Amino acid sequence: MGFLLLGVDSLIACFAVGTLVSRSSWLAYATLFGVCDAGGFLLGTWLHWSIPDGTANVIETAVLVGLGLYWLGIALYARRIAETRWVWALPFVLSIDNITYGLIDHAWSHSVAVQALEQLISSALLAGIGLLASAAVMRVIPGSKQRSATWAAGFAGAALIVAAPVLLAVG
Numbered sequence: 001m002g003f004l005l006l007g008v009d010s011l012i013a014c015f016a017v018g019t020l021v022s023r024s025s026w027l028a029y030a031t032l033f034g035v036c037d038a039g040g041f042l043l044g045t046w047l048h049w050s051i052p053d054g055t056a057n058v059i060e061t062a063v064l065v066g067l068g069l070y071w072l073g074i075a076l077y078a079r080r081i082a083e084t085r086w087v088w089a090l091p092f093v094l095s096i097d098n099i100t101y102g103l104i105d106h107a108w109s110h111s112v113a114v115q116a117l118e119q120l121i122s123s124a125l126l127a128g129i130g131l132l133a134s135a136a137v138m139r140v141i142p143g144s145k146q147r148s149a150t151w152a153a154g155f156a157g158a159a160l161i162v163a164a165p166v167l168l169a170v171g
Contacts, residue, residue: 007037007119007126009094009167013064014127016159018134019152020087026131029088034124036091038116040098045112056097061164063093068160072153087156091127094167 010033014021021029067086098119138155 007033007122007124009060009097010034010037010091010123011126011130011133012163012167013090013094013160014130015134015137016068016130016163017087017090017156018131019138020156021131023135026128029091030124030127030131032088033091033094033127034120034122036095037098037123038120040095041119042112042116044099056099057168059096060093061168063089064160064164064167068157068164070157072157072161 010030014030014033067090070086
């Protein structure tokens with residue numbers, strides 16, 4: 001079960017932006033998190049790339065805060081939401097740390113392919129849980145059934161700004 005920690009960033013991000021992703025896209029969106037994390041790991045392993053963890057964390061945090069401010073701006077100043085497609089950039093941005101993660105040192109899994117599969121499963125599973133948790137919270141918030149697209153963008157923006165330091169702390 002420890003391998004699930006590999007996808008904690010996917011859980012947090014998907015909880016934050018779940019209001020912007022249509023339910024019909026949840027499976028594809030969660031799967032994309034897994035594919036990007038596994039792909040980042042394989043790319044870093046194959047090319048022997050090494051980005052300092054601090055640099056990867058700063059890039060991820062800056063993108064999360066930037067997207068959060070963007071969506072808050074839309075919620076505050078726009079009558080209707082125009083651009084939610086940027087939510088699809090998150091899986092790619094959050095895979096940056098997987099390039100630097102290196103090989104996972106499990107006694108029971110030494111192959112790179114198995115480790116990439118672990119990351120794929122962990123990230124996709126936790127991304128899906130984040131999307132479900134976001135939907136559950138929306139059901140509990142009074143008036144959220146009548147929420148508009150701008151309200152959803154505002155929630156996602158604020159949640160990403162709050163999530164950025166949390167993700168920075170968990171690495």
